[in-house]
Amino acid sequence: MMTLRTKARPAVSGCACCMPALGRRGMFGLAASAFLAPSARAADGTVYDSMLLTCIDPRLVTPVNAWMGTRGLTGRFSQFAIAGAPIGVVAPAFAAWQTAFWDNLGASMQLHGITRVIAASHRDCGAATIAYGAASVATRNAETSLHQRVYSEFKAELARRQPTLRAEGGLMALDGTIEMFA
Numbered sequence: 497m498m499t500l501r502t503k504a505r506p507a508v509s510g511c512a513c514c515m516p517a518l519g520r521r522g523m524f525g526l527a528a529s530a531f532l533a534p535s536a537r538a539a540d541g542t543v544y545d546s547m548l549l550t551c552i553d554p555r556l557v558t559p560v561n562a563w564m565g566t567r568g569l570t571g572r573f574s575q576f577a578i579a580g581a582p583i584g585v586v587a588p589a590f591a592a593w594q595t596a597f598w599d600n601l602g603a604s605m606q607l608h609g610i611t612r613v614i615a616a617s618h619r620d621c622g623a624a625t626i627a628y629g630a631a632s633v634a635t636r637n638a639e640t641s642l643h644q645r646v647y648s649e650f651k652a653e654l655a656r657r658q659p660t661l662r663a664e665g666g667l668m669a670l671d672g673t674i675e676m677f678a
Contacts, residue, residue: 544610545573545608545610546573547601548573548574548575550577550616551577551616552577553579553622556616556618559668560668573610574604574608574610578593579593579622580617580621580624581616582617582650583617583627584597586646587627601613601661611661613661613662614664614665615647615663615666617667617668618668619667624639624643643677644667651663
């Protein structure tokens with residue numbers, strides 16, 4: 497009797513869709529399918545078409561996930577959390593962080609076939625104060641104006657770097673209500 501021994505492969509770390517031990521050929525196939533398919537699907541057929549860009553503020557975890565649920569996106573989006581959300585991506589004060597976002601966005605496009613980025617910033621954001629000063633958020637109107645301007649900068653940079661993606665954005669209150677930007 498002959499026994500065949502095989503060497504175990506380590507699992508690939510990363511998102512749930514990549515957890516099986518894919519090996520080199522499997523990873524190549526996964527990457528190629530992201531370019532060939534209109535949107536990526538998980539093993540259960542779930543379509544991922546969005547990346548959520550949100551702030552690291554723990555007060556937002558529940559309201560943001562509830563809001564994504566009202567949009568029918570529960571479990572159907574990739575997520576990137578960075579202080580200030582779009583502020584962390586465009587503010588000169590956070591320039592050292594910005595490459596991490598753009599690299600992660602590229603990975604989400606390849607792995608999940610996303611077609612849009614949903615940027616959810618929020619009121620009472622400490623990163624806004626760090627990046628732009630207390631006066632920029634001193635009043636409700638000033639705060640709204642700052643977040644609208646930052647979202648416009650983010651949207652323009654997204655269009656420049658990834659012209660096939662569309663952007664959506666809004667300013668969330670801590671109670672979970674959100675004002676969407678154009």
